[in-house]
Amino acid sequence: MSRGDRGPSLRGRRSECESLEQLIASVRTGQSRVLVLRGEAGIGKTALLDHLAASAAECHVARATGVESEMELAFAGLHQLCAPFLDRLDRLPTPQRDALGTAFGLRDGNTPDRFLIGLAVLSLLSDVAEDRPLVCLVDDAQWLDQASAHTLAFVARRLFAESVALIFATRSTTDDQAFRQLPEMLVAGLGDADARALLRTALRGPLDSAVRDEIIAEARGNPLALLELPRSRTPAQLAFGLGMPHAMPLASRMEQGFLQRLLPLPVDTRRLLLAAAVEPVGDVTVLWGAAERLGIPPGAATPAAEAGLIEFGARVRFRHPLVRSAAWRAADVRELQEVHGALAEATELDPDRRAWHRAQASTDPDEAVATELEHSADRAQARGGFAAAAAFHERAAELTPDPVHRAARVLAAAQAKLQAGDFDPALDLLATAEAGPLDDLGRARVDLMRAQIAYASSRSNEAPRLLLTAAKRLEPLDIELARQTYLDAFSAVLYAGRFARAADLTELAAAVPRATTDRNHRGDILLEGLASLVSDGYSASLPITRRALRAFRAEEISVADGLRSLWVTSVVAADAWDDESFRVLSTRYVQIAREAGALSELLLALNAHLIMLIFVGEPEAAASVVDEARALREATGSERPLYEVMVLRSWQGRAEYALPLIEASLTDVVARGEGIGASVAHWASALLLNGLGRYEEALIPARAAGSCPQELAAANWGLVELIESAARTGATDLAADALERLSAMTQAAGTDWALGVEARSRALLSEGDPAERLYREAIERLGRTRIRTELARARLLYGEWLRREGRRLDAREQLRAAHELFTTMGATGFSERARRELLATGETARKRTAETRDDLTAQEAQIARLAARQRTNSQIGAQLFISPRTVEWHLRKVFTKLGVSSRKELSGVLPDAAQASAPV
Incomplete structure (x- = not known):
């Protein structure tokens, strides 16, 4: 089976061809299809791709091929595939256009997030398919560079209704994790009859029956083996079975066969083939430029072409990748270096390929080449190609004559590996760097990177101590980096919470004042406030943390500063019972992470923002956050606990969904050492059970949530739930102790949110007129805040108290208001409590349930809610990581199911947004 084979000439592949033709038919009807052709070298994957291309009449066909020598160049394979369509780049949404343009080196910009690049490619391919269906064929996918492989796998998982086919061909033995979850077709060997028939086409003379059987057995139906193995034997061996070669792996035998066919070729032809093998993209201009420098005449190509090798x-284009590898293996080191050197001179437009060729041509340390590689690493890093940057830095280090510079370049390679998420190789490089002559700043950076790896890889409770050590070492060397590291250490301590070492927290607080040199710098003020919280206590720290919150609210925040600081500031705002700062800062955190395409940070930002939205009682926005977090988690493959879903389901009172999530999250956060996650999970459980009136069950998680004050806001909320559950179960001593701890904070905070919650909690432990005054104070104070959920709970508790006092008419007023608020906010547990209390007063409240008209799917409900808020298809697609065309496809189904014809009509017919969101 040759590369030129088409259609019916693919012997023994009727089933595979029919499947591929059906795939094309589906794409022509507006669907998308993804397939991985997996099989050994020579099995016929490329021939099947050729057949697919020939079958795709009236379709765009785009092709790319992975090349082993190209694996160190970021986005090289992706650029091959997208290059014909880059004139459409300006049609993409601005963040996507900038991300993809930066990745391809077409424009300067901030380092793009790899998932934003993936979304940009998805949008680009979808845009191309608007004209006519698009078929993308990627051969030798096992040799794609890492950035391209991950991006294309991301795109493949998000294709749905774009009329795009994305087909990968890869080796069966390749550990290509990027493609493991995609639909596959295993390309097996031909059957015996087809194998024998194909073998006959390769013969030009007699064949001994024993030799024939040996070739058939050895080839195992591999078409290329059937065609090539006879060529590796002499006529005598074929006719009489004399001098049969010894056994070796089939791929090696085929490569050996190609090697045997290379040896008789003229020397210049072999050198030309070697240059073609080393030049990765088949650029004829570059190849002949190198050939001229090597003194290879144009006629040298003829014998190789006539032999069917190229x-x-x-x-x-090589006949097969094994021809390329055979040409490579046939050369000695000196020949390879000469060819790389000639290719470097011939490569004028691509500085990174030129630098790589120069590096491979170098035999001795060469600072000029190392510097050129360093520049290539910087360019790769700016495009988001961290794995490529690491490779450039590593090779630069190998060629660096000066030991000090060499150690610094190894350190740079480790940093790039860290950014790529390759933690074990990064640690190996750090060990190598430490063995070199690093200066004090270099050793401090080693400490910092070890700490960052510990924090990023598992949120380990080792991270605070390691970050603290790094920050101390950085103080006399780089005060700004030290300040950032101290803030990272505080983030790590807050995250570890109960799992952090108390000594680390004390030592961290003691060390911070040395790094806070600017009394007007918001970062210094924030650090000072956090240190004061640990050293001096809650009340003493509040004036400082409030100054920091005001500064962060009032001043512009850069992307880098926002991503580093806004999680901590959002938590601090909630801990200070500052509802306005909590709203502003958590909203800004989401905006910065989303606009910057920092998707790893966006999930954390959405978690904080979701809790704020629940407190202010915005169910539609909360449901939208859950939708976005679900899409983000699926797109990025994140294994972070489902905090946002767990909290929303708990607030909604949906125990059947919330309790399993809480249990799973607790198991996960304990294993990861995330104390703040444990506190949030316990608080969510107590909130759920109190809302359902299951006070005895709520006691245990409420106590656990409020037991660790170093976990800040969630611990405060845990105390609130503990007071209610303890008071309702007669555990008055427990409730009084929790109230005392809560009051110490709320009195110091002095906000209406804090004092309103304290008054409501104190009323639960009071009787008569004092209780009533406290309930009224709570309602008045909370009514002045954005925190509608706490206001609704105050009205519910007051109404319950009034009913028990026998004041039914007064109780109805409060219970009606509570029932309406809870129903509007989608809190069915609390709403049902209010309904039952109203029933006990003699008044019936309608029991409202969520209706999902015509059974919208989860994704349809997500899209419908966003469309009802007048988001464009592009905006919806960007938020949910799907293409605008898929959004439109879903919207047509939504309109049909809901019986509407426009977005304007959606808000009037959608079910309650908080309830319609499908369970996770």
């Missing part, structure tokens, strides 16, 4: 057309 094609010289618009691009250079």
Whole structure:
């Protein structure tokens, strides 16, 4: 089976061809399809791709091929595939356009997030398919560079209704994790009859029956083996079975066969083939430029082409990747270096390929080449190609003559590995760097990177101590980096919470004042406030933390500063019972993370923002956050606990969904050492059970949530739930102790949110007129805040108290208001409590349930809610990581199911947004 085979000439592949033709038919009807053709070298994957291309009449066909020597160049394979369509780049949403343009080196910009690049490619391919269906064929996918492989796998998982087919061909033995979850077709060997028939086409003379059987057995139906193995034997061996070669792996035998066919070729032809093998993209201009420098005449191509080993057309194309590897293996080191050197001179437009060729041509340390590689690493890093940057830095270090510079470049390679998420190789490089002559700043950076790896890889409770050590070492060397590291250490301590070492927290608080040198710098003020919280206590720290919150609210925040600081400031705002700062800062955190395409940070930002939205009682916005977090988690493969879903389901009173999530989250956060996650999970459980009136069950999680004050806001909320559950179960001593701890904070905070919650909690432990005054104070104070959920709970508790006092008419007023608020906010547990209390007063409240008209799917409900808020298809697609065309496809189904014809009509017919969101 040759590369030129088409359609019916693919012997023994009827089933595979029919499946591929059906795939094309589906794409022509507006669907998308993804398939991985997996099989050994020579099994016929490329021939099937050729057949697919020939079958795709009236479709766009785009092709790319992975090349082993190209694996160190970021986005090289992706650029091959997208290059024909880059004139459409300006049609993408601005963040996507900038991300993809930066990745391809077409424009300067901030380092793009790899998932934003993936979304940009999805949008680009979808846009191309608007004209006619698009078929993308990626051969030798096992040799794609890492950035391209991950991006294309991301796109493949998000294709749905774009009329795009994305087909990968890869080796069966390749550990290509990027493609493991995609639909596959295993390309097996031909059956015996087809194998024998194909073998006959390769013969030009007699064949001994024993030799025939041996070749058939050895080839195992591999078409290329059937065609090539006879060529590796002499006529005597074929006719009489004399001198049969010894056994070796089939791929090696085929490569050996190609090698045998290379040896008789003229020397210049072999050198030309070697240059073509080393030049990764088949650029004819570059190849002939290198050939001229090597003194290879143009006629040297003819013998190789006549032997069927290579094609010289618009691009250079080997008959099979094994021909490329055979040409490579046939050369000695000196020949390879000469070819790389010639290619470096011939490569004028691509500085990174030129630098790589120069590096491979170098035999001795060469600072000029190392510097050029360093520049390539910087360019790769700016495009988001961290794995490529690491490779450039590593090779630069190998070529660096000066030991000090060499150690610094190894450190740079470790940093790039860390950014790529390759933690074990990064640690190995750090060990290598430490063995070199690092200066004090270099050793401090080693400490910092070890700490960052510990924090990023598992949120380990080792991270605070390691970050503290790094920050101390950085103080006399780089005060700004030290300040940032101290803030990272505080983030790590807050995250670890109960799992952090008390000594680390005390030592961290003691060390911070040395790094806070600017009394007007908001970062210094925030650090000072956090240190004061640990050293001096809650009340003493509040004036400082409030100054920091005001500064963060009032001043512009850069992307880098926002991503580093806004999680901590949002938590501090909630801990200070500052509802306005909590709203502003958590909203800004989401905006910055989303606009910057910092998707790893966006999930954390959405978690904080979701809790704020629940407190202010915005169910539609909360449901939208859960939708976005679900899409983000799926798109990025994140394994972070489902905090946002767990909290929303608990607030909604949906125990059947919330309790399993809480249990799973607790198991996960304990294993990861995330104390703040444990506190949030316990608080969510207590909130759920109190809302359902299951006070005895709520006691245990409420006590656990409020037991660790170093976990800040969630611990405060845990005390609130503990007071209610303890008071309702007669555990008055427990409730009084929790109230005393809560009051110490709320009195110091002095906000209406804090004092309103304290008054409501104190009323639960009071009787008569004092209780009533406290309930009224709570309602008045909370009514002045944005925190509608706490206001609704105050009205419910007051109404319950009034009913028990026998004041039914007064109780109805409060219970009606509570029932309406809870129903509007989608809190069915609390709403049902209010309904039952109203029933006990003699008044019936309608029991409202969520209706999902015509059974909208989860994704349809997500899209419908966003469309009802007048988001465009592009905006919806960007938020949910799907293409605008898929959004439109879903919207047509939504309109049909809901019986509407426009977005304006959606808000009037959608079910309650908080309830319609499908369970996770």
